[in-house]
Amino acid sequence: MEASRRASALPGATPGRVTRSLRRGVQLVQVDFDDFVHTHRERAVRLAWRLIGGDEAAAEDVAQDAFVRAYQGLGQFRGDARLETWFHRILVRQAHNYRRWRALRRLWSADKEEDQLADPRGSEPGDPALRRRIAQALERLTRPQREAFVLVHMEGFTVREAAQVMGRAEGTLKSHLQRSLRALRKDLQDLAPEPEKPEEPNHA
């Protein structure tokens, strides 16, 4: 399967729009990359934001990197998964790469202040301190636990989709989900206190 590198010259391609064609079996499928970006942009930024610990600007960068890489790699897309799944796999890997670079930069600058985890601007809804606590709790999880948790419990992927995105077996993914949930329950228990039971009517 080969993507044409000169897709904009193909018949059916709208002038001024970024398009690519994919060969699926005998069919040539036109992919309107602009449409693809418009459909997945918001979710991509949100997913990146959650994976890298709540930094808005970095999340946009990671999402753009993922779109660029997806565009460049469309020729390698084999069509054995959905295009969205394939793109999210790239995005998750980009987020991981960003985290590694960030860790390296921190090590390099010997700047170990923990408050870099969350966006200091506090432009997102909710309490910044609570958001930071959640980011730190997610940071303590292992990479597969964090990715599984964010994909399934926060972004609403099914276990099968998340397993495809992460390139792992469904059983393994379920195990990561259980462990991540157990760890977060322990860390963030006080965020969700038990609802108070209605008081017994006093008959005295």
Added chain:
Amino acid sequence: MPDTRDQDERVLERVRELYQPKPMSPSQRVAFDAALRARLESPWTRAWRLRVIAPAVAGLVAGLALWLMLNLPGTTPAPGFGVAHDTPSSTAEALTLQPWDYAVLIPSELEDGNGDIDRTDELPEEYLALASAIFGDR
């Protein structure tokens, strides 16, 4: 004992509620699209350039590293490289020699215990006479 499933649900609900970015504004979307389009159309993001430049840079770096390894002074292995030496400990011992150690190391100065010099290792008298005849007294 509290039901862990209920507890998990409550924690999940709170995490979802608290840990989310603000939705992108229309201007942010426009800026995102413009930046992305610029990157996609940039010649530096075209795959063929990356395919050429990345191996070229990697090759240059590898070549430079090899050249440095072969040409920098002190980077070639010295003779006997890899053989264990005990020089540091010998030096340390030499530096801590006691006066009586010298007597052991220089046999001509060994004494027989009565204050006399032990001359058993010296040459016999006739050899000394011959030596003085040939080489003269020194």
